Amino acid sequence: MExxxxxxxxxxxxxxxxxxxxxxxxxxNPESVAEHSFRTAIIAFLLAEKSGEGLERCLKxxxxxxxHDLHESRTTDLHKIAKRYVKVDEEKLENEMMKFQIDFSxxxxxxxxxxxxxxxxxxxxxxxxxxxxxxxxxxVELKTEVGKKIYESLMSRKDPRWWR
Numbered sequence: 001m002e003x004x005x006x007x008x009x010x011x012x013x014x015x016x017x018x019x020x021x022x023x024x025x026x027x028x029n030p031e032s033v034a035e036h037s038f039r040t041a042i043i044a045f046l047l048a049e050k051s052g053e054g055l056e057r058c059l060k061x062x063x064x065x066x067x068h069d070l071h072e073s074r075t076t077d078l079h080k081i082a083k084r085y086v087k088v089d090e091e092k093l094e095n096e097m098m099k100f101q102i103d104f105s106x107x108x109x110x111x112x113x114x115x116x117x118x119x120x121x122x123x124x125x126x127x128x129x130x131x132x133x134x135x136x137x138x139x140v141e142l143k144t145e146v147g148k149k150i151y152e153s154l155m156s157r158k159d160p161r162w163w164r
Contacts, residue, residue, distance in 0.1 A: 041065030043114035113147035
């Protein structure tokens with residue numbers, strides 16, 4: 001149980017790890033990696049569901065969305081500029097951190113699209129505060145047809161505050 005407790009503390013540190021790219025453009029209190037992972041998981045579930053997958057695959061996609069950035073509890077969130085200079089051994093991290101062996105290849109496309117869509121949603125939302133944030137939402141490449149449709153709808157909106 002000691003390893004489980006340590007692992008769960010490590011997971012909890014993602015609540016304190018800011019998404020660093022937003023800091024580069026002046027977003028003062030950006031979302032955490034944990035917040036990003038939560039919405040990524042929801043998006044991954046919906047992408048799989050709207051693509052006709054069964055409940056088991058939808059849940060698998062959601063779980064993978066939750067843990068897709070788990071390694072950032074050890075490396076922090078490296079933005080694009082930092083990644084030019086820093087190489088993370090993600091395979092080593094995965095082997096050390098992941099005590100469960102699950103093949104996610106059948107849902108990977110949903111999580112990859114969900115990760116990009118979550119970034120785009122956050123960019124649109126932050127663009128209300130900072131006009132440069134919208135740049136993060138441009139030129140997003142998606143694999144799934146459902147993801148492309150969601151992205152198109154997202155980018156056609158003028159204001160993310162739909163309740164206004």
